[in-house]
Amino acid sequence: MSGTETVLAAVTDEPLDPAVVDAFVWRADAGAVVSFQGIVRDHDGGRTVTALDYRAHPDAEAFLRACCAEVAERTGLRVAAAHRVGALTIGDIALVAAVAAPHRAEAFAACAELVETIKARVPIWKRQRFDDGASEWVGL
Template identity: 75%
Template structure:
């Protein structure tokens, strides 16, 4: 069985599936991150987001998970949503299981930062005033 799960999905994310993938009998801790679409950014009201992915984004996401799994020896999972999302939708779910909480927290934080820095997925925010803008381009 692989110690890594990764997926880019146009369907709503299921955080429990990611948690269940990483958990094993020797796990004393499962730490998960849920990136949720919020209703504001930079003092402006956000009404929705669009996520667009490079055709090989799934490869980049898998490499992030594999890198963290290889450096820590832990089970790692991440799933990123693409398409149109509304307020409250899950955009990113990441989870790591470990025997102890400290290593699970550290590995999950490192995983999320690596995904944000490495995976070619772009976000377009739509604001209440009708303006939209790409973030991080």
């Protein structure tokens, strides 16, 4: 990847490293790096969650890249996102998104926009597993 690229997007079954995503977006003119980590929590809707399984459409990374490119083009900022797929447990990071900007307000706004765009458009679905043995798909 060249130093002139403004977007990083990855879908992987490997654990995510937020430092890699943050490092991609940061440049000397950036006074703020705002990043988001979506972490597997132990509950949802009053039920105890024990694990999640994420599955992705074969073109999910292209969708993720398009979301990042759209936010980068609209804002003029460097953006990056990585989403994990496969079996995740409580505390694992499922999504990392980061934006660098000269000032914090624009970085916060762009990162929030990026996360919402990813959640709305990227074809990645999760199966929640509950402590009673039941499971449910979310996002189908």
